[in-house]
Amino acid sequence: MLNTLRRIVQEVNAAHDLETALDIIVTQVRQAMHTEVCSVYLFDHETNQYTLMATEGLNRSAIGITIGRSEGLVGQVGLREEPINLEDAPTHPKFLYLEETGEECFHAFLGVPIIHHRQILGVLVVQQRERRRFRESEESFLVTMSAQLAGVIAHAEATGSIKKSNRKSGEPYEAKFSGVAGAPGVAIGEAVVILPPAFLSAVPDKEAEDAGHELHSFQQALESVREDMRRTASKLADRIRPEEQALFDVYLRMLDDNAIGAEVSALIRQGQWAQGALRQVIEEHVRAFEMMEDPYLRERAVDVKDLGRRVLAYLQEENRVNITYPESTILISEEVTPTMLGEVPKEKLVGLVSVLGSVNSHVAILARAMGIPTVMGAVDLPYNQLSGKKMIVDGNLGRVYLSPSSELCNQYQEVVDEEKQFIAGLEGLKGRPCITRDNFRIPLWVNTGLMTDVMRSLDRGAEGVGLYRTEVPFMIRERFPSENEQQEIYRAQLQAFAPSPVTMRTLDIGGDKSLSYFPIEEDNPFLGWRGIRVTLDHPEIFLVQIRAMLKASAGLNNLRIMLPMISSVAEVDDALHLIHRAYGEVVSEGVNVQFPPVGVMIEVPGAVYQVSEFVKRVDFLSIGSNDLTQYILAVDRNNPRVADLYHSFHPAVLYALQSVVKDAHAAGKPVSICGEMAGEPLAVVLLVAMGFDVLSMNATNLPKVKWVLSNISVGWAKEVLSKVLVLDDAKIIHSTLELELRKAGLGKILTPAKELNPTEISVSPNACGAGI
CATH class of the missing domain: 3.50.30.10 (Phosphohistidine domain)
Incomplete structure (x- = not known):
């Protein structure tokens, strides 16, 4: 059955359209299960009906007939969203006889739902004359087949391959x-x-007729691609900083005569023609990178493939498509x-x-x-x-x-327009503090990682940096940056915001952030060697970074140091010991610098329960709401398959946030929050009510947050908080917050209130206007 399944899946994936794919399904499944009927019914959410789209065994003339959502056994499979396996279907009270199908002679019935992302797409059915229940292995096979079919149908719907009876010809499908x-x-x-400019995998091996000519052609192609790289880097020069432009230096080094270029040239000298030699070298490098578990290293395969395709395009002397x-x-x-x-x-x-x-x-x-x-x-x-x-x-x-659809487009256009209006309309607020209607002062800081973030942050009135991601300069290099290089980078950040505080998080790698030159291979990286765990195990890395931070702050004294992924008091003690050691070394070198405030990030559930101990040792706390939410809910925030389960308004998350603030304030220590919640207009109402001392966010969100907070009172926010804390569902909490903001006259700040279901919307071919 497994081999049969693989063969069917391969044939279905190779089909050019949905009709062909469905015909393959019904034909092959019928043969594989040695049954007499296999049919596919697809569900239309607009008409609330199932349509027979393909069959092998029933009358072909019946294709196109419809069944109501709750009618017949097909409807029951869809409603129950589970298989129905019957020995004698006609005796079932929900059996619906359709004369057009010619199914009166069939007794055994097995139907399984076709579901994609929790949405019913259709039903896959097999039938047989003999009165019998289909075996468990047969049912499992059909369930597996329906799961494969779900993706095919979803793609067909997205591209308009499914033409439903009530749709106008040529109308797109959302x-x-x-x-x-x-x-x-x-x-x-x-x-x-x-699409790729050339396809390396299609290049055959061939003996070179003139090795010298092949070498010359290859060198010319290399130089052409190098020139493309330089030209692209030049185009981006006014939009990115030198550290980001270093990415293009990496590409140029890959093409160097001591790297890929040398390997290809060696194969050409051995008798292979240039295109074949290039394919061999590129595929070897790509295979090596793609087999690596580290996500950052796997990304290097993309770079190698892209460069190989571009060199091949010149070797093939193709006219570049404009x-x-x-x-x-x-x-x-x-x-x-x-x-x-x-x-x-x-x-x-x-x-x-x-x-x-x-x-x-x-x-x-x-x-x-x-x-x-x-x-x-x-x-x-x-x-x-x-x-x-x-x-x-x-x-x-x-x-x-x-x-x-025009409806969805208009809703999103409102979001875009509101963003532009806020940027233009809040210019007058840029230099003013964020103060609520009842005169509470709330500092709004920003999260940064690249120097390009700085101007955007200052333009929008940022009062400080709540999170500077020091790993970013590490990630765009081919080696660890030296102490002097780090000092120069950190100095630029500190100077840009001086005298406002800049909170620098120590190197936070691991999880989904890896360095090509320091690979971390783990089965479960998010629960593994990451954040402070890495740097405490490598004090030589940690000490160099702290020394660079301290030296960079000389004369400015606006540095704050923050420790990521803290899960125990011992980690705090060990880190503080190293920070004091680094400070002593810097002072002994004659650098006049103040000892900075040191804080910890609360992003591990265990840390929530140790706040009272942490605040005895550090100067401040900062909640990383993204990771804290991820760990409390056991939901990988980078996984689109479970994206709907990741919700910052989950009651458990809200209780954890409130607990941290309460315990920190009991000891007189400030608490900030630097995750995505801090920049969410709905969430800031709750955060202010909880008592957070600082909100740190992406610069893009700062104008909206300032506007919301300037138009509410903390007293009102506390009333809203008391309402949502008795609720037990994140979606209900979200809806309640939206309702409260609308009642308060702040509705225009909200994103579309309703998540529209694409398959339930009638669309217009020219729904969208210009993009913003």
Whole structure:
């Protein structure tokens, strides 16, 4: 059965359209199960009906007949969302006889639901004349088959392959796909799909007729790609800092005569033609990287593949296709690379979608630095069929909407317009403190990682830095930065915000953040060697970083040091010992610097219960709400399959936040929060009511948060908090908060109040306007 399943899946995936795929399913499943009927019924959420789409064994003329949502055994399978296995179907009280099908002679019935992302798409049915129950192994096989079919149907719906009876000809079909939020913001525009310029896997081996000529061609192709790299880096020069431009230096070194270039040349000298030699070397490197478990190292395979394809394109002397970029371009590729990013005119690029890749990808780092809404890891997206389609990229939630309806488009357009209006309308508030209506002063700080974040933060009135991610400069290098290099980077951050405080988190790698030159291979990296655990095990790394921070703060004295992933008092004591040691070394060198405040991040559930001990040792606490939510709920926040389970308004999360504030304030120590919650207008109402002393967020969200807090009172916020703390469901809490803000006249700050179900919306071909 396993081999049969693999063969059917391969044939279905190779089908050119849904009709062919369904015909393969019914034919092959019928043969594999040695039964007499196999049929597929698809459900239309608009008409609330099932349609017989394909059958082998029933009358072919019956294809197209419909059944109500709750009618017959097919309807019952869908309603119950579980298999129904009957020995004699006609005797079942829900049996519905349809004369057109010719099924009166069939008794045995097995139906399984086809479900994708909790939504019923249809029912897969097998029938037989003999009165018998299908075996458990047969039922398991059909369930497995329906799971495979779900993805095929979802893709067909997304691309309009399914034409339902009530749809007008040529009308697009809206669908939603989930990925991982790569860079915040919303983009509305037109898809431009970038496919690889050349296909290495199609290159055959061939003996070189003239090795000298092949070498010359290869060197010319290398130089052409190098020039492309330099030109792209030059295009991006005014948008990214030198440390981000270093990514292109990495690409140039890969093409160096001592790297890939040398290996290809060696194979050419052995008699292989240039294209074949290139394919062999590139595929060998790609295989090596793709087999690595470390996510950052796997990303290197993307770089190697991209470079190999570009060299091959020149070797093949192909005319480079001039792509026309619309005014609102959403760039899509299986693996978006920084080179692709640089080729789009900056005034036209509004969004990015990468089918593969993670928040750790080079392109995601650049997108965040450039403020381009991005979704990574949209693995279900049928990207190669989307050129020219209207779409929405929600970089806040990690979602992509294809052929969006006018209703959904208008809602998202409101979000985009409101964001622009806030940026323009709150200029007058930029230099003013954030004060509530009952005169509570609430400092608003920002989270930074690249120097490109600084100007955006200052432009929006940031009063300090609550989280500077020191790992980012480490991630975009090929080695550990030296003490002097780190000192220069940190000094730039401290000077930019002086005299306002800058909270520098010590190196936080592991989990989804890895260094190519310091691989961490673990089966479960989020529960493994990460954050303070790594740096305490490597004091040579920790001490160099602390020394660089301290030296960088000389004369400014606005440094705060924060320790990540703390789970025990012993870790705090060990870290403080090393910080004092580094301070003594710096002072002994004659550097006049004050000892900075030191704090810990509360992002591990165990730390929530040790706050009273932590505050005896440190000067402040800061909650990392992203990881704390992830760990409390046991939900990987980078996994789109469980994205709906990740919710910061979960009662357990709210109780944990309140507990930390209460215990810290009992000892007279301040508490900040630097996760995504701090920049969410709904959440800040609760955070202020809980008593958080500082909110630190992405600069993009700062104007909205300041506006909300300036228009509420802390007393009102506490009343709202008391209402939601008695609720037991995150979604109900979210809805309650929205209702309270609307009642208070603050509704325009909200994102669309209702998550629209793509399969339930009637769409218009020209629903969306220009992207923003």
